[in-house]
Amino acid sequence: MKTATKCLLLVPLLLLIFSLAAQPPVQVYTGPVEFDGNRAYGLLKVLASNYRGRVVGSRACRKSAEWIAKYFESLGLRTLIDEFDAPGFGGTLVTAYNVYAVKEGREDAYIVLIAHHDIVPRTIEGANDNGGGVAVLMELARVFAHRDTRLGIVFLSTDAEETGLHGAERFLEVFGGDIVAAISIDMCTWKDHEGVALYAFFYPPAAFSDLGILLLFAEAGKLDDTTSVHDIALSVLSARLLFIFAGTDSMPFAKRGVPAVGITDYPMYPYWHRAQDTIDKISPGSLQEVGVLVERVVMSIDKGYMLRLGDQYLFVGDRAFYGPFVYASWAALTLTAFLEVWERKRAGGSLRAAAKLFLVSEAIVAVSFAVAVLIAVYFTTILPVIIVGSAVLAIAFSLVSRNLFATVDSDTLKIAALLPSLAVYSLGLVNPTTALLLLATHAYVCVLAKPRGDGRLSYAVRVLTPMVSLLVPVALLAAACVVMSPAWIDRFIASMLTYGLKREPVLVTLILALATLPATATALVTCLVARKEDH
Numbered sequence: 001m002k003t004a005t006k007c008l009l010l011v012p013l014l015l016l017i018f019s020l021a022a023q024p025p026v027q028v029y030t031g032p033v034e035f036d037g038n039r040a041y042g043l044l045k046v047l048a049s050n051y052r053g054r055v056v057g058s059r060a061c062r063k064s065a066e067w068i069a070k071y072f073e074s075l076g077l078r079t080l081i082d083e084f085d086a087p088g089f090g091g092t093l094v095t096a097y098n099v100y101a102v103k104e105g106r107e108d109a110y111i112v113l114i115a116h117h118d119i120v121p122r123t124i125e126g127a128n129d130n131g132g133g134v135a136v137l138m139e140l141a142r143v144f145a146h147r148d149t150r151l152g153i154v155f156l157s158t159d160a161e162e163t164g165l166h167g168a169e170r171f172l173e174v175f176g177g178d179i180v181a182a183i184s185i186d187m188c189t190w191k192d193h194e195g196v197a198l199y200a201f202f203y204p205p206a207a208f209s210d211l212g213i214l215l216l217f218a219e220a221g222k223l224d225d226t227t228s229v230h231d232i233a234l235s236v237l238s239a240r241l242l243f244i245f246a247g248t249d250s251m252p253f254a255k256r257g258v259p260a261v262g263i264t265d266y267p268m269y270p271y272w273h274r275a276q277d278t279i280d281k282i283s284p285g286s287l288q289e290v291g292v293l294v295e296r297v298v299m300s301i302d303k304g305y306m307l308r309l310g311d312q313y314l315f316v317g318d319r320a321f322y323g324p325f326v327y328a329s330w331a332a333l334t335l336t337a338f339l340e341v342w343e344r345k346r347a348g349g350s351l352r353a354a355a356k357l358f359l360v361s362e363a364i365v366a367v368s369f370a371v372a373v374l375i376a377v378y379f380t381t382i383l384p385v386i387i388v389g390s391a392v393l394a395i396a397f398s399l400v401s402r403n404l405f406a407t408v409d410s411d412t413l414k415i416a417a418l419l420p421s422l423a424v425y426s427l428g429l430v431n432p433t434t435a436l437l438l439l440a441t442h443a444y445v446c447v448l449a450k451p452r453g454d455g456r457l458s459y460a461v462r463v464l465t466p467m468v469s470l471l472v473p474v475a476l477l478a479a480a481c482v483v484m485s486p487a488w489i490d491r492f493i494a495s496m497l498t499y500g501l502k503r504e505p506v507l508v509t510l511i512l513a514l515a516t517l518p519a520t521a522t523a524l525v526t527c528l529v530a531r532k533e534d535h
Ligand SMILES: [Zn+2]
Pocket: 116, 129, 130, 161, 186, 187
């Protein structure tokens, strides 16, 4: 590679450093707030004790909707109960009830605040999922009912969230107004939480919320009277990789291009969808901090502080790499790849072999990913993507690699394989999971590349190790799915991700060790055999 081409590779790096240093200016409302955690706690007490078992379609659920509507009306807000059919837990359609109250602003546009009032059958009180959210929503309605605001505010309590965000979808079908932003307050009032995390994305097909609303929450979370916002980098990354384990009502809004975010406990609430989700896990103080956070964000949006920065971004800590920087680094990487290919052609390199290889690997990736996504959408869980994706890739590559890869030198291969995948990733053109698979697959291609003069068994080590390390955890997961329910596995991975090494260092290390053990053993044995062969 020529020095000039190498220098070009520095461009994305410099852009990254520059964009992280020069963040967009984020302004937050710091004026007086009125949210009262004790009032919210009083409302939660009524909801958790008088409306137990409010599963969609039940009498308790309808009664709770009526109670919320009465409260909104008592504040003098225009209130509607919207009756509609939604899937229940038994699989048949049941009657569901959305409640929403509208507070008009000076302009004909709205901020929608959402909290679902329905619960899952296993829960009884549903105190934190999502009694706390509903209590915060109701208290916010009192706070804003008579405040002079530029934008209108809709206080939306949804039904049938737990069976697939049907209440939010229904609201978007019937509400005709212009929506500026949407915030879902969902399972975020646990008294022992360290703060909140954000859901900023995704509803099949993958859609990401505007960066502006995330930065607003991050900034508001830094104020003393609010709860802090944690791990945006991790939540954005896991969403980009399709590691989404739970839904919340902001997602249908994000799908329609509305800046939307859901707030939830950080770390994850340990009593999620359990009978122990009771009112003793919540305090007036936790309701207060979450309520004030949302009040400040709503005021900031109302004052026009929310920027529109697009949906192409990644976080490093709480700083974002976004928009033009993403596109510029994509351009730099693509140009580098082209220059490299051009240089090779002039030097008489085997361009045809590299191109052929590149096309084949892209086709394999595209097909296996398409199959995995189709299955994932059908089963609405991430597991098929992992299982089908990696299995198809491993098999396809081991079939193709035999004669094709032997004809290309490994340098050409790396350039043909890695650079375009980096380019695709930074452009964010594809679903970000594709990007992960592309990167992983191309790294795999590089491992498979047979350097000239390599012994047959050392080549086998390179082929077998990644394959086994890929297939063993997948096989373990598949076996676990047969024994346990996929939902349980999803939740297990979710809690591993959120608690991770911080909370369960021994357990996580053990799992990682177990997962890599077969691969390490394969590598060792093959190495030993290869050594014998050499002598
Ligand atoms: Zn919930």
